[in-house]
Amino acid sequence: MSNKAFKNPILEETFNKIKAGNDAWVSEVANDTTGLFKELAKSQSPEILWIGCADSRVPANQITHTRPGDVFVHRNIANMCIHSDMNMLSVLDYAVNVLKVKHVIVAGHYGCGGVAAALSQKQFGLIDNWLCHIKDVYRLHKGEIDAITDATAKVNRLVELNVAEQVFNLCTSTIIQNAWKERDDIAVHGMVIELETGKLIDLDLTFTESAQLDDVFAYK
Incomplete structure (x- = not known):
């Protein structure tokens, strides 16, 4: 009709x-004969919080080959973790303190349009205010990024550096800091998705305690 x-x-x-x-x-x-959906209708108990990009090509469950109920998800442009973003902080707080997730993964992806836009000098509209946070990452690593001549490699390196910065932002949040005071079973990871293969690449950015951070963030 x-x-x-x-x-x-x-x-x-x-x-x-x-x-x-x-x-x-x-x-x-x-x-379904497993009873999974009947259980999910009652409650959820995911062990993973996935903070990824809103890009349609990187859905969390498909990338990790997990079932509904396994991954709690927050996505935005270029997988940003900004200390003043109440949306992200609310998701993080609920995941860590209510759901008691054990792993928080920041998942960027190569070829990210948001990162590429931040590298340009074009204006795109309202989103420019969001992209300024990525430009800050670029500013911190400008020498390294500008030394890369290949345009694709330049974007992909900033993708990696952006993931590292967002992991750091998570680890310095009061939510993660306070969780580490009470728990030893929560880790924050930085990873990148390779679109051509679907591979989730570990950037060796795993933090499990405040002692791994600079002393300036050693809250008491």
Whole structure:
């Protein structure tokens, strides 16, 4: 049946694909024999908080080959962890202090459009205010980045450096700092996704205690 709300037939076609996809998902849930979805309807107990990019090519569950209920997810442009972002902080606080996740993963990805935009001198609109945080990372490592002549390699290196900075931001947040005072079973990791292969690359940026940070962040 045609929906008169759509004047453009392409909009109606793509919307119907969404509904058809949901119908197929509902059928899978109905035929599930593991009891997973009945349990998920009652509660969730994920061990992972994934902070990733909003890019459509990097969905957390598919990248980690995990089931619904395994990963608590927050995504934004270029997987940023900004100390004043109440959205991210609220997710982090709930994941750490209520769900008691054991791993917090900051997952960037090579070829990130947000990072590439931050490297340019173009204005894109409102998002420029968000990209300024990535430009700050660029400013901190300008010598290294500017020394890279290949445009793709330049973006990808800043992707890695941005992940490192966001891991650091998480580790210096009061939420993670206070969790480490009470728990020894929570770690923060920095990783990058290679789009061509789907591989999740460990950047060897794992923190498990405040002692790994600079003394300036040694809260008492």
